Amino acid sequence: MISVILTAVAGFVFDTRLGKIVVGSLLGVGLFFGWLFVHDKKVEARTEQKIVEKSVDQGKKNNAKNADVRRRAEQPGAFERLLNDIMVCRDCR
Numbered sequence: 001m002i003s004v005i006l007t008a009v010a011g012f013v014f015d016t017r018l019g020k021i022v023v024g025s026l027l028g029v030g031l032f033f034g035w036l037f038v039h040d041k042k043v044e045a046r047t048e049q050k051i052v053e054k055s056v057d058q059g060k061k062n063n064a065k066n067a068d069v070r071r072r073a074e075q076p077g078a079f080e081r082l083l084n085d086i087m088v089c090r091d092c093r
Helices: 001-014 015-073 079-082
Strands: none
Touching: 001 079, 015 079
């Protein structure tokens, strides 16, 4: 029974112009969606890489700022400079 159905389907697909068009169209659509899936994964990976690179660059900038602040805080007179700063609360003066 199954062989009869498969023979009829195979006859339709391979013997008629419409069957060949349908099979070709399905293959084309399948290839297009396969390419689209792979392309999306590549774009996603590139985007993630760019985000990571920006994050690392920002981290390096923040670390450089923090090192400068720590260096200035370790210098003699840092506490007095802090007390004389107008941005410090008035109760700390």
